[in-house]
Amino acid sequence: MQSETKTAFAHLPQVTEPRNPGMALDLDWVMRAQANTSAIERRAASLPGRRSVKKDYQAAWLLKAITCIDLTTLAGDDTVGRVARLCAKARHPVRADILDHLGVSGITTGAVCVYHDMIAPAVSALDGSGVPVAAVSTGFPAGLSPFNLRVAEICESVTAGAHEIDIVISRRHVLTGNWQALYDEVSTFRQACGDAHMKTILATGELGSLRNVARASLICMMAGADFIKTSTGKENINATLPVSLVMIRAIRDYHERTGYRVGYKPAGGISKAKDALTYLALIKEELGDRWLQPDLFRFGASSLLGDIERQLEHHVTGAYSASYRHAMG
Template sequence: MPLDLDWVARVQANTSAIERRAASLPGRRTVKKTYQAAWLARAITLIDLTTLAGDDTPGRVRRLCAKARQPVRADLLDTLGLPPITTGAVCVYHDMVETAVEALRGSGIPVAAVSTGFPAGLSPFHLRVAEITESVKAGAAEIDIVISRRHVLTGNWQALYDEMKEFRAACGEAHVKAILATGELGTLRNVARASLVCMMAGADFIKTSTGKESVNATLPVSLTMVRAIRAYEAATGIKVGYKPAGGISKAKDALVYMALMKEELGNRWLQPDLFRFGASSLLGDIERQLEHHATGAYSASYRHPMA
C-alpha cells in the first residue's frame, strides 16, 4: 500500500503499560501436562532452525537439515502419540543456501536466507538488492532482510518505505521477513512505527532481531510489534507474520510467546505461515521437555544434538 505518513505519525507506545502487560504473561499464562506437550510439539513446527556462525560448514548445515527433517526422536513421537513433524524452515547464510536446499529436497521444508548485508545492513544498497536476487536464484524460499536502522533513528520513514519496497520487489515469489533490530531502535514508539512502515511496504513478516545485537527479542518489544500487526490487519485485512529471534532458548519461553500470540492475535497466528521462532538451541530444550513428559525423567542435553 502507499506510505501513509499521517498514520505513522499517529502511532504511539505507552512504555509503562506495555511493560506491565508483558510482565503479566509469564506468571499468569501456562499450560501443563498433556496440553504442554501438545503446545511444545506445535512450537517445533514454528521454528526456523538456524545456524549463522562464521565457522559454518556444508557438513554442519546438512546435519542441521537432517535435524529439521526429524526434530524429535521417533520413539518419543510414538510414546506421545504424535505424527511425524518437521521444523518450519532452516535459516542459513547465502553461501549455504544451495547445500540446505539439496539436503531438504522432497521434505517440504523451506530454506530461509539472511540477506542485505546481515547483520548490520550497511553494505552498498545495490549489493544488498543483488544479494537477495542471488539467494532466490539459489533456491531460498524465504529471505530475512535487515533494515537500515538510521532511517528509523532519524525519522526518515519515506527512505525506510522505499528501501523495504525494493527489497520486497527483489524477493519475487519468496516470502520476505523484515528484521528491525529492535535493540538498536531506541524506543518502543520507533519499533511500532518501523513495524507499520515495513508492513505498508510489503513485508510478509516482521522480525525482532538478527540475534547479533546486545538486546534481542523481548516481551515488551514483541507486544509492541504484535499490536502493530493487529492494527494493520484491522485496517487493511492483510495478515502479516511475526518472528521473534535471539535469546529464546528455553521451552518455557516458547510457551509464553505462543500465549502472547494466541491472546493478542488468535489461533490463526499459531501456524508456521504467520509465526516463527528464530532459534537453534530452543529445539534441544523442547525435545528434553517432551522426553520428560514421556518418561518422567530429564535427559542430558548432549542426547539431543542440533548438528
C-alpha cells in the same frame, strides 16, 4: 497461488493467505503510533505468571512450537556438513521413540535459516521434505553494505533456491525519522524477493524506543513485508516480550485496516521451552489462533529445539536427560 514451488512448501504464507501487497505510505497513520512503555512492560510482565499449561497440554503446545521454529545456523565456521546435520534435524526434530509415545508423526520445523553460501547444501538436504530454506540477506547483520549490493544479494539468494529472505533494515532511517527512505528501501527489497517471501528484521534493540519499533513495524508492512522480525540475534538486546507486544499490536492494526495478515518472528535469546510457551500464549491472546501456525509465526532459534525435546522426553519418561542426547546435528 497454485505454482509448483508454492504448493510444495506448505509453511509459506502465500500458500494459504493472500500475500500482503503493501500499500501507499500513510505518514499520518505512522505518526499517530505511540507506545506507553510502562503499560506495555506491565502487560508483558504479567504474562508468564498468568499463562501456564501442564502435562499433555504442555506437550501439545511444545510440539506446536517445534513446527514454528526457523532452525538456524549463522556462524562464521558453518560447513556443508554442519548444515546437512541441521537439515536432518529439521526433517526429524524429535526422536522417533518420543513421538511414538505421544502418538504424533510427521512434524518438521518451520524452516532452516542459513547464510547465502549454504543455501544450495540446505536445499539439497531438505529436498522432498516440504521444509523451506530461508537466507539472511542485505548485508546481514548490520545492513550497511552498498545498497545495490544488498539488492543483488537478495536476487542471488532467490536464484540459489531460497524460498524465504530475511532482510535487515537501515536502522539510521528509523533513528532519524526518515520514514520515506525506510519505506522505499523495504519496497525495493520486496520487489527483489519476487515469489520468495520477505521477513523484515527491525533490529529492535538498536531502534531507541518502543515508539520507533511501532512506527518501523507499520512502515515495513506498508512496504510489503510478509513477516516482521525482532532481531538479527547479533544485537545486545534481541527479542523481548515488550517489543513483541508492540510489534504484534501493529500487525493487528494493519490487519484490521487492510485485511492482510502479516507474520511475526521473534529471534535471538529464545532458548528455553518455557519461553516458547509464553510467546505462544501472547500470540494467542493478542492475535488469535490463526497466527499460531508456521505460515504466520516463527521462532528464530538455534538451541530452543534441544530444550523442547528434553521437556518432551521428561513428559514421556518422568526424567530429564542430558542435553547432549538432543544435539542439533
